[in-house]
Amino acid sequence: MSHDSSLDTFPKLLLDRARRHPDKIAMREKDLGIWQVWTWRQMSDEVRALACGLAAMGLARGDKVAIIGDNRPQLYWAMVAAQCLGGVPVPLYQDAVAEEMQFVLEHAETRFAVVEDQEQVDKLLAVKERCPQLETIIYDDPRGLRHYHDPCLHAFTAVQEQGRRFDSAHPDSFEEHIAQGHGSDLAVILYTSGTTGRPKGVMLSFDNVIITSRHAISREGLRDNEEILAYLPMAWVGDHIFSYGQFYCAGFTVNCPESSATILQDLHEIGPTYFFAPPRIWENILTTVMIRMEDAAWLKRQMFHFCMRVAQRVGTRKLAGQSVGLLDTLLYALGHVLIYGPLKDKLGLGRIRLAYIAGEAIGPEIFTFYRSLGINVKQLYGMTEASVFVCVQPDGEVRPDTVGTPMPEVEVNISPEGEVLFRSPGVFLGYYKNPQATAETLDHGWVHSGDAGYIDAHGHLKIIDRARDVSRLDDANCSLFAPRYLENKLKFSPFIKEAVVYGQERPCVGAFINIDLEAVGNWAERRGLAYTSYTDLAARPEVYDLIQGEIARVNASLADDPQMAGAQIRRFLILHKELDPDDGELTRTRKVRRRFVAEKYATLAEALYGSEDRVTVETQVVFEDGRSGTLKAELLIRDVAAKTPFAVAQG
Amino acid sequence: MLQAQHIDLAFGAVQALSDVSVDIAPGEILAIIGPNGAGKTSLLNVINGMYYPQGGRIVFQGVERGKRLRPYQVARQGIARTFQNVALFKGMSTLDNLMVGRTLHVRSSFLSQALYWGRALKEEQAHRTYVEQIIDFLGIQAIRKTPVGKLPYGMQKRVELGRALAAEPTLLLLDEPMAGMSVEEKEDMSRFILDIREELGITCVLIEHDMSVVMDISDRVVVLDYGVKIADGTPDAVRTDPRVIEAYLGVSS
16 A cells, blocks of 8 residues: 555545545445445545535634544544544544533534434533533434424534535535645544543644554554454544544455444454454453353363363464474364354454454453464553554564564653653644643653553563552552552453552552452352342352452462562452442543542541451442432451462571 | 224123223323223223124224224234233244234235245345334344343333334334333333334323323323223323222322
């Protein structure tokens, strides 16, 4: 594919592709049960109609356009249509509540909003008075909106109709607008979900996204016949790079699923060749497979476990291109026919040539499970401020505990305090209307990532934790306390969904645990334990025993690492309700809001370090429709023995 | 739209309905309430053509119904219903169950259907498109291929509603559509019933025990007690009617 440097914006790339291969399939969406198709030519026409419609409605250069909804072709078209006119798309998380949206809409001074359906329209109408710049709301799905007569509402198709009339009256204006765009222009503002404080608007230019996308495409060997499933939030930078940046630069096909409930089925039907998922999705898939295998007949179970043992031995070596003995090759081939092939096909992972994991550390067992099946999944390290790609594991050097080597034109350095710094063409322009935060993060082109890490002997970057969260315990050895590291280790267990650990200036490490309802529920059913609800299950002594066992295993693993041996978990309790973004305890990308949780559950934290073995708690919860209520429960607190580190025991 | 006039229905010595007259106006949502055994389902079955009343007559869209009209002939006229105990084919998928609901509108012959040629091909596509629109309307894409027997109860009721809609009725009879549902599921179902009236223009008659639902969504309420109609009016009028309070609602309604 040509890396013509004159194609420095997405509108230009769109026109170029529509000209060069008009009949190649660009996007698909499953609607009414079948995969509807748009070629590059058709997509270009749709975008043109929409862009002209927006021009007719007065979209000016520099105007912000909010984009809100599930992954729909129409919303992706709206992003590039805005960019055609020099506008800036600002995608929002579709499951955010009206208040959260109001902050972003007002901060970004958005004039236009293109949204998916009635649900989003309702949220915007509820906060419209507090967003004085918001003039126009364009919706795609008319269901339920027949009796809405607000003059600011417009149907997507109506805007396109108006656009086609405008286009005939001003035939060259579309191309002229596009020609005025340049690579250094602001292309998109992506608001980070904000683990601490208010979201910040990361400004990325076309150059940021395009250059990073092109480097990734060439280093990873992506082709123009890739098939990807666009299922991750459009507000998240990952989707922006994969389903948008790389889509235009490589020209592969983006598939939009029917609804969020059908993602696994659609994954199976599409069989993507290029796939990204955060660790929890890989974990969920594995948990589902394991649960289903326990239900299978004896013969199938035996076959499965035998073949998986072969895969453990052989699969990872094969994937790394290392030599494998003849008998092993035959056994692996047999395993492929019997187990790996059908299993991958069933999960929709059968055609994957490249898959990424990023976001949090992944359990080594899970990582090797997928790689041993022959799925080329690799770790990636990046952030919104870098246009995603900082480090990626090269083929053949994939290990569970590193995040890889820097991408082309990316420089990585470790500060004297142990913080990871990087500089690249993908580094963001700054935080929108927040010069103070920009100055704190961006220093002469170097980004302070906020992560603590180091480069290992093989030149791979290893991430320990968020730099500001790393601290010391108040114990005899002033042991290192890296909360995310500990929480990730706990979450490697299939029974633990979420964990929050305490330890800063505390005598020992204590943990709040969220159990995984599906895995623990299944475990309970197999043992004949009846339970009525999540709260009920979470309070059972048998479940406490189970979790205690899991924590003891984590402690054993920590005991082996001299740096971490002091951070073994000594006390824990199981929370009565799952931590939830709607309650503000997690961000929309499901990262723990540490300080918020510490405040909200202060009584529990005190009890964790007290002498009692139980504590009553009453919490406010917010239900999905926005109403709130209280949840009351009594929680047990358990002690866990620490394993004496081998070195200490000997000495 | 439909007038049931002076309906008498008896099973041997048991008088299920005595001189019951109900008028159903087009586009309205009518609720039939009453204690158990009051004759509500019997009334629905009479309207449906499953029971033949000993006395009285049914006038549907201005035409008096013949004495011995079979249920499928009644359905052909445009009356569809759901059942109190879900009457789906448990071994078939959601999609197949909905396609069964299209049987009334199939025009090609048995042979061409069985061999899947000629007219049957185009028809199948047209029916499938219609059914997909219903699936979209009810939001059940995720369970399209799932055998219905595996679905939770609330979902089965939704599929049953879909099958009734697949028959393209003008009048829809719902027999306790919310029985056994959680609060959220009831809210969903209420929304669907309202949407059916709004977007599809179908008149709905529902038997329901949940008073908050009845008062919330129905335009008119008919109250039966021991086979006799004791009240007929708007929800507010019926709520304060002393006979209804004594027979059914109780004092703190």
